[in-house]
Amino acid sequence: MTLEVLQIVWFILYAILLIGYAILDGFDLGIGALSLFAKDENERAIHMNAIAPVWDGNEVWLLTAGGALFAAFPPVYAAVFSGFYIAFYLLLAALIFRGVSFAFRNQLDSPRWRRSWDWAFGIGSLLPPILYGVAVGNILRGVPIDAAGEHAGTFMALLNPYAIGVGLLVLAIFLTHGSLFLAIKTEGELHDRAKKMSGRFWMAWTALWIIMTIATFFVAPERFGIANPLFWVFLVGSLGGLAATIILIGMDHPIKAFVASAVTIASQVSIAFVGLFPTLVPSTLGREYDLTAFAHSSSQKTLTVMLVIVLIGMPVVLAYTIWVFRVFRGKVKATGDGY
Template sequence: MELTTVWFSLIAVLWIGYFTLEGFDFGVGMLLPVLARDDTERRVMINTIGPVWDGNEVWLLVAGGATFAAFPEWYATLFSGFYLPLLLILVALIVRGLAFEYRAKRDDDRWRRRWDLAIIVGSFVPALLWGVAFANILRGVPIDADLEYAGGFFELLNPYALLGGLTTLGLFVTHGALFVALKTDGEIRHRARGLALPAVGVTAVLAVAFLAWTQQQTGTVGSAVAFVAAALALVGAGLAARAAREGWAFLGTFVTIALAVAGLFLALFPDVMPTTLAGGTSLTTTNAAATSYTLGIMTVVAVVFTPLVLAYQAWTYWVFRKRIAVHHIPAAPAPATAR
């Protein structure tokens, strides 16, 4: 297998890791005003992802870095053409990270509500725009003969891309609801489980429509198999949630997202950014790749360090595997009285 194919596959794995892990982070953030009734319950929900959210974002950083090093033409065209949506995602992620860190810095309800809003918006924007971005990559964008993006921002807001955004939004909300049901106890757990059932139904409709449209446009036999398996996994997640088997239900949405993303990359290969212009040039794993020497060095580094990163993240999830309930949250400190 050529190194360009190896690194295309590794980048696909990195995006799978990012969406399956950060996906429930986004879902928890978006569901903060829906599942929590007071500040203590909001703290319970935030604490379910508190030890892992920043580690989950490492997958995005590595995916971006790997794309820059392995396929520099892909990286350059993607970031110049998708500058505004990627900037919005970046700002949203920064604000969301600040909210997690600063929410508890002051004992003031208004202060906490503002940071809660930052968490909600900072989760919603990437959950929607990542789907829009990936749908446009699959659909193709105007790339000229010089491998430069020749379109505008509003060309990215086409019906297919918007459906892709709604699909990722629905998947992440469902994934997050099942994660909350898996990681909490008491009333929040029951609310999350109750919300997960209708969320699975709505998401299934969106996902089937988007994946079928994708298969019709650029699909292969491999992508068709992945998409069908993803749909079956989502059905299994719904059945498990109905039977109150939160662990199996969460695994179902995890597998659904993983198979759906894998299918998208299978449908894209060997292109990395197809063009919609008659005289344009599509970016492929061949003409967008770095030199063989660069790819060879990167492969050695990946073989050495990837198992270490995976082992550390698995250990983190194992350490923080227990459920969280309201009685685990300490009372907020009383405001100091003037003497």
């Protein structure tokens, strides 16, 4: 494959890794954030048990995306991670607390102890979607990348209204997606409540998506890839997915609604990538400073090696991930290991 083809392939693969991450860790982060609304300790235990066997594997998608960005587009990895420094460390703090809360929570028979780790789980799950959204918002809008390929902005500048809007959108998406998964994994009163909440969060998702799409038209009109037929495909996917999600919620098919919401997530992330292509990080200081797949990739050899690694590895990963979801299918309880 020529270098150019590989660069395009890696741009697409990178999008796929982020979509995989958003769909998979999306629902377990959503359930974590939902646990903040749970009625009692018992319910919070059910929230946690619903995702206990799978959350860690889901989070590996983030590590894979990070490693892949490092390997395929090193200057982008370097500029974004050093540029969004404070935001990344806040994210790491959240993910650390969230991760250990699973291992620590049930080790001591004390309500205060469990309450503390429930908070770590809840806040640690609430923060990441907002931070991801803020990062995505800033990238869509463009950040001050200078001639050296370095981010020349500040943390406070990242917290602009547009980016915070995208942060809330991502939170609404994960909450919808998470409440659907919770509805699948629970029964009785909690199941009914999760279903009801999924409808409400769906409304927030739809409203915020429309608002942020309009806002994007004013803030970064060049992100509308209307000349690209794929843009229209994913637009139909987004709208159709949103419609299918709420219809299936109404018809009481949480599993199908969950699939529809996954399709919607994939479509909406894809629209953003279509609008960006071939840019990975647009610069506000001049288009010539944009970090792009063509100008800022690794060598042809490295991209080829990485492609082989992914083509061997990811199908196997997908196969046993599906198997594990099947092993742990069915409803969860609050007691024991939940299964």
